[in-house]
Amino acid sequence: MSVTAHAPGHASGHEPGHDAGKRDFLKLVAAAGAAVGVGAIVWPMIDSMNPSADVLALGSVEVDLAPVPVGQAITVVWRGKPMFIRHRSPEEIKAAQDVKLSQLTDPQTDAERVKAGHEQWLVVIGICTHLGCIPLGNKPTDPRGEYGGWFCPCHGSQYDTSGRVRHGPAPLNLALAPYEFTSDTKIKIG
Amino acid sequence: MAGLHKSEIENPVLNWIDTRLPVITMMQKEYGVFPTPRNFNYLWNFGALAMVVLMIMIASGILLAMHYTPEKTMAFDSVEAIMRDVNFGWLLRYGHANGASMFFIVVYIHIFRGLYYGSYKAPRELLWMLGVVIMLLMMATAFMGYVLPWGQMSFWGATVITNLFSAFPLVGEHIVTWLWGGFSVDNPTLNRFFALHYLLPFVLIGVIFLHVAALHITGSNNPLGIDPKGPQDTLPFHPYYTIKDSVGICVFLIVYAAVVFFAPNLFGEPDNYIPANPLATPAEIVPEWYFLPFYAILRSVPDKLGGVLMMFGSIIVLFVLPWLDTSPVRSARFRPVYRVFFWLQLLACIVLGMVGAHRPEGIWVILGRVSTAWYFLHFLVILPLLGKLERPLPLPESISRAVLRGGGGGPLPGGATAKPMEKV
The missing domain is CATH 1.10.287 (Helix Hairpins)
Incomplete structure (x- = not known):
């Protein structure tokens, strides 16, 4: 930089301020031009690491719920993640609805977590909100914890029949994913 | 040898670093005030241009490797997926493929410049030989890169080039089998070519470092081919040649971008868009x-x-x-x-x-x-x-004599002639 200040343009006899202003302007324009150019080429490079079109194309799955009996659950894969779909019994639904919000770590009513008219179906992302393990409880032989939902074997978090965290280090309820009923027994996730 | 460096950097943080690891002083010395012959023409841009292309090739190559699959049944499709599905994948691939061509254009001009101006002569013999090693490494890297898309030209190019080694008596067949990792160009060949194609550019960086280090010992040659005799014959590298190189880089990038955006398959062979078929050689096979x-x-x-x-x-x-x-x-x-x-x-x-x-x-x-x-x-x-x-014709007495006697007539205005003398 110091060399630039001594460059030939800076000859004696000129107003130094005038000349320095022009030089600063040229430097700014050059630096700004270079920054725009670099940005224009760096963005495509960064964006190339975002999900590609074929990955995004797997963004939705359709599930037929008819074969799932009451009290049972299935696991389907959506965007590489396990989705728990549970066919709840009336007792389980009641248990979930009767919980007082004040007892919850992450207060949320059961109604907010299911679709109205399809209360028997609970659809949640099966990933423990603590550190990403997959909780047990989908198979009839699995431990379901004290609250009858899911039990995470990694650090002992327990979820209730609405997938809400009731005990343990997990800070949040099992996450919900966007889905809709395409018919009474079919849903489309994503 | 041991002992802290006495840094003259004013910024306290930079000074602290420079005292312990004098990289800033080194950069100042090698790229700031580095005395460079004052009479370079634009042919002296091509070393810097080659460096720029190498950086582009490595950046785009690493990103391509994140999407590419080096397996014979999936390689071709993964390249097509890069073209169609990956965000800006077409830009990465066309930029990388044409970047290889640009790299060779730049390096061939760089080499012929050296031939014209006698840059290979004493004391720059080793500098030149390192340059030849760089060219060989580039050729090996480019060849293996061309195999990766696993099209017809990839496959048959790999077959022909590896078969060159079969010409050697006695050991030839064994060398070829060893290169292939089998009895024909197949999945093992593709796998090792991918590994080596990723490795060699970094070897290239090492040799380029030596090439540049040797250059900074001997100093650059110049269009007159005579040694600078004193400060009046040189200019500090910055800003004179940083700016001159920047102009060249801008022009180069325009040409490069024109090819990538308007004629991306100019240097390519259409047959390489046909998946590799080990049972049929294309009618026209050219490298x-x-x-x-x-x-x-x-x-x-x-x-x-x-x-x-x-x-x-x-x-x-x-x-x-x-x-x-x-x-x-x-x-x-x-x-x-x-x-x-x-x-x-x-x-x-x-x-x-x-x-x-x-x-x-x-x-x-x-x-x-x-x-x-x-x-x-x-x-x-x-x-x-x-x-x-x-x-030979009589050589000029010095660079500055020759430069100042030439076009323009008389000494340059202002401090252009005087300042560098004072600086150094």
């Missing part, structure tokens, strides 16, 4: 354009081993060029006869390139043989004799 002269030499010799040896020899001869050229005068500006032979040699290389692109029939066979003979004649016979027979 990438930058290998055509060497390919022409290979085909011009009517003997398998002879052709292979001549082809490798055409590069090996460059290693001993500093000792083949016996003239003490570097720049062709002062060698009126060498200048003619330089252009003839360039012509021979271009003709060889054209020969390589045509079927070996009729006139192309003759042209190929004449040019091949000329190529070797130039290096092995003409250059050694010319140094003894040619009468």
